[in-house]
Amino acid sequence: MGRGDLTNAQWERLKPLLPPVSTKGRRPRDRRQVFDGIWWRVRTGSPWRDVPERYGPWETLHSVFRRWQIGGTWSRILKRLHVKADADGTIEWEVSVDSTVCRAHQHAAGARKRRSGDTDSSDGDSLATEPDDHALGRSRGGLTTKLHLAVAASMQVLAVVVTAGQRADGPLFTEVMDRIRVARIGGGHPRTRPDHVIADRAYSSRKNRAYLRTRHIPHTIPEKRDQTGHRLRRGSAGGRPPTFDRERYKRRHKIECRIGLLKHARGVATRYDKLAVRYEATIQLTLIRQSL
Structure with missing residues (x-):
């Protein structure tokens, strides 16, 4: 067992979550070996061709990852881990929302522009969900991608939205919240509503606060200074100031810690994938590995 490979206990937790093995064609490679090889590439940020031979042919690892x-x-494996964690009562439903910028390597650029009806001719991959800009933005720091996350107080990442690095945080708030969806064992409606939401000033807007009120979600979001001044200038028409619990707001540090842990995987901290859907799969794989 190499450094970073699954332990026996971790493999026993992961094995039941994998898709069934096909009985047709050639006998598939050892799945534990394949998973460890894919994770080695994500953990180190190395090119696929540099994956050590002990994990098997790099073409096989890349093919499985892409397929x-x-x-x-x-995505399904990660959701099943969330379902089990919620059933075990280990998810604390106080959710923090924030974003982080990841530098994109020059190898992440160059994917062709998507046109209507385009597919990846090499594997039939529908690019309908691939954004036109491939979630790549250009700033003074070069190419960047931004991850918008919703993280439970128990450190589970419940939702991720991948955008170009220059996208603002506030307008993406509702999309991040709408992606929180944890199914329940035995059926029924999945859980989509946190007990409480914490976010910084970047998410302070009338639209976001109205969204949370509509869903009856209490929140702790500090008000921006210009919004405070505008409200005061309007007098009684400006309404009451939003409630703000300073002690509860201190617990927002958990999402900062979770982002730091996520970026321990160099394939996440620096984006090497040309397609946003591939990069999102890299993030999902990292969350799976860190949840075992």
Whole structure:
């Protein structure tokens, strides 16, 4: 077992979550070896061709990673881990929302522009969900991608939205919140509503606060200074100031810690994937590995 590979206990937790093995064609490679090889590439940020030979042919690892991304396998495994964690009562539903910018390597650029009806001719991958800009933005720091996250107080990442690095945080708030969806064992409506939401001033807007009120979600979001001044100038028409619990707001540090842990994987901290859907699968794989 190499450094970073799954332990026996971790493999026993992961094995039941993997898709069934096909009985047709050649006998598939050892799945534990394949998973460890894919994780080695994500953990180190190395090119696929540099994955050590002990994990098997790099073409096989890349093919499995891509095929499971196309079929939604990585997403399903992560969701099943959330379902189990919620059933065990380990998810604390106080959710913090924030974003982080990840530098994009020059190798992440160069994907062709998507046109209507385009598919990836190499594997039939529908690019309908691939953004036109491939979630790449250019600033003084170069190419960047931004991750918008919703993190539970128990450190589970419940939602991720990948955008170009120059996108503002506030307008993406509702999209991040709408992606929180944890199914329940035995059926029924999935849980989508946190007990409380914490966010910084970047998310302070009338639209976001109205969204939370509509869903009856209490929140702790500090008011921007210009918004405070505008409200005061309007007098009684400006309404009451939003409530703000300074002690509860201190617990927002958990999302900062979780972002730091996520970026321990160099394939996440620096984006090497040309397609945003591939990069999102890289993030999902990292969250799976860190949840085992």
